[in-house]
Amino acid sequence: MMKLGKWMASSLRTKLIAMFVLLTILPLIGVGVISYQKSYTTVSEHSIASTQVTTDQLQRDIDILFQDTKKFLEIGKNNSVLHFLLTQSETYEDAKDILKMFQVYRETYKFSDSIINISIVNMYGKGISEKKGVFQAESIMMKNPHFLSLLNNPDETLIIPPVSSSIYDRLDQTEVKGHQLISLAAVIEQRVTHEVIGFIMIDLDASVVESFLNHTKIGETGYLYVTDDKGHPIFLPQHVTDPKMYATIPVMQQQKGSFIDRSTSPERFIVFSTSQLTGWKIIGDAPLKEVMRDANEIKYLILISVGFSILCTIALYYFITSQVIRPIQYLKHKMRQAASGNLEAKVKNNRSEDEISDLGSSFNSMLEQIRMLLAHSIREQEEIKKAELRTLQAQINPHFLYNTLDSIVWMAEAKKSEQVIDLVKALSHFFRITLSKGKDWIMLKDEIEHVRNYLTIQKMRYSDILDFELYIDEAIFTYRILKLTLQPIVENALYHGIKNKRRKGLITITGGFSPEGHILLEVIDNGIGMTPEQVLHLRSILEQDVQADSGFGIKNVHKRIRLYYGEPYGVAIESEYGHGTQITITIPKEGIEDEKSVSGR
Known part of the structure; x- marks a missing residue:
């Protein structure tokens, strides 16, 4: 029952079929059945009555014969x-x-x-x-x-x-x-x-x-015969030699009547009447189908009429559905194409002016508006993405500048003029790459040089606790990267890993290709590391857009990469407390040939 309900609710055509059956076919069948029963009953009764009249007429003819003959008995007076x-x-x-x-x-x-x-x-x-x-x-x-x-x-x-x-x-x-x-x-x-x-x-x-019998028929092959009051045959038609006797109690005791003999095949209709003068029984015997021929013809006529009406109604239904359901199904198909992303799925106008055609025109107008709004939204998203990238960079640059200026101030106060000069030169080279004439993407070779300058500056300040090593596959130098991607990660390794260890530490930077063909950059430190709870917390900060008290640099780098490249690129963290931390950056390969597409983003 539930499947039937789902089937009926799944299609407009199915609902129309159900309404068609309930409102048209069933009433038509009901009218046909009632007409059949009424007509069949009426014609059957008429046929039976007609047969009874024929039998009664023969009985009256016999009685008239004897009434006239009895008048000759008056001779005796x-x-x-x-x-x-x-x-x-x-x-x-x-x-x-x-x-x-x-x-x-x-x-x-x-x-x-x-x-x-x-x-x-x-x-x-x-x-x-x-x-x-x-x-x-x-x-x-x-x-x-x-x-x-x-x-x-x-x-x-x-x-x-x-x-x-x-x-x-x-x-x-x-x-x-x-x-x-x-x-x-x-x-x-x-x-x-x-x-x-x-x-x-x-x-x-x-x-x-006998002539009365021979000239009186019931149906095509039925006949009448006469028996005495005991049921013994007296008169038979010429073509009948062995009639079935019906000397039953109803026939012998009743004056007239009829019944159906179902003991024979085919079934036979028996009608009888009694002569008032002689007491003889006039019995009619005919196949039931012949007596009911008119009734059966009415039955077949009604069945054919109802069947023809149903066929005409079905043909009319299919004509209506072809004019109504097919355009709706066509519109439904186009809507599904549009829902799957095909905004070019326009509805062809059939030059009609009905509601469905107007609906198709409205659908085409809607698709055009969606395309315009989508293009406008894409332009807005691109502008928003560019603004977010610049905002993140603006957050990163001051962060490093403040720390470096603190180091220069500290060295100047310590009268280390030569170191101050070297530090200022390294800072100059650092910011030359940072600015990059306003570009957001630079060559990986420049990003590595940028990190080298940064570590050189930091080593002048923390010479007693910091050392660094770079192992870079030069094959990646020609590919591009968002600038200021490595520097925040290295800065985080220094301030949250090496400094908290309180002894000599090492930051190792590696670069190469992953088995999948992506570019992998790893920043490894042997600092204090993180507990499992801290690692889980930091990973949740990276995956969720929430404010963080720590890991600000890593979060910004991860967000920048995801904004531009999407998944599965970004930052991955592995750490063990007391042994150090490994930060892995995964980005796709974008070379010099991608410069136009990069600059357009």
Whole structure:
């Protein structure tokens, strides 16, 4: 989580991406999901309802068929029919009237063409039908289970599923060839006593129901079929031979409904309705994906629309970032170059007048101002450095002059005129080099001669305690050095080393090259030396810009060298109490060819 927070805080583009996702993509996805769910649910419900309507319509068509067919049962109430059934003798006129009545009913009702045969029979087997005319049935007729059922329930109308022949034909042993039949049967009662005196039977061609099934589809490959109230198939479409039976408790007990069968692959959608007249179940069976095709198309359309919108939004985002983020990144890159010291890292103007272009122009102006201020600051620092160098020299020269004049005064008081003359001559040569026509840098050869004059002057004063030796590699004579570099160190060795020893002392000066190629000058005395604490204190004075009660000359020399040359050049101290001190001066090699650069500093 912390890494994610750092990543988001590291870049403006990252923040814009986060805002883009939160403010654009997520709402777009949310709208898409809500639209998908709402549309999918609505279309799914519509598809299911449409399938249920198709099933219900087939159920109503079957019921209308039987309702119209049942109107033919009213023939049994006609006087000619009653007289025909109650009279055992020949009733030619009644039979003729009955056959004409059959024809009238056929011409009146819609589905009469679907009726194959109409038959009437009394309790003794005397009957009449369209196919056979007047006939005599066998006595076994009364044992037919359908007639027995009607005798027990005279108010009912039996609708018997397709068989190879009608009820009457089965009793009469006469077949109706080439037809699957649906038989409707009802009792005929005597008007006054309501005694059952016979039966009327109507045979329907089952193909009319089959045509309903064949012309009704669910989806592309779905179909409808009809079962009895026990779930046994009665009618199947032509292309279906082995349908899966759904004689389940919900289907058998409920009047209508639907469910999804997930036990098959692919999943199937089952819808059912119940005929009010027959009790038969009209069952629809179709692949679920076909029923939900419109819903799935809506789903894919929404997904494609949301995806396309997201792509368009991303393209718009990249267009915006190319116009906003890239110039900012370019400006950021130039700022980093400027921060690393490249003050020439200007921003190119793209000729636009927006805020980013104005920011780039302000950045260029800032760099120009920085360059001007930096150049001015460099000039000021150079002047300050020159002033500091002259101030340090001014501090060194009077220090030595006061000591030398004290020596001359002392010798004059002692009437040592020749020594005074020699001392004044040495002092004259000393100051001739010290002044050096105002130059701050002199040849190393002159600096060594300057120290030699200084030691000669001091030896005249301290002849009983001072001696000195010089071991200088003449190869360093042609290089330059800040004047008055050695003299303060030698003076310090005399006053703080040799004099405190109270006996004869020796100052040794060496000069040469270090292994790194620098110039090394060493001032070694065998004076009193310093304790470790004093050495540490003196080193801290050299490294820190603080006032010091002692080591003023060494501090000034070290500061002058650092001001001009910088690190790692300067003064190093080694000392051991009771044995002496060694001061090492390290400077770079600057020869005659560097005179122009030296004088310019």
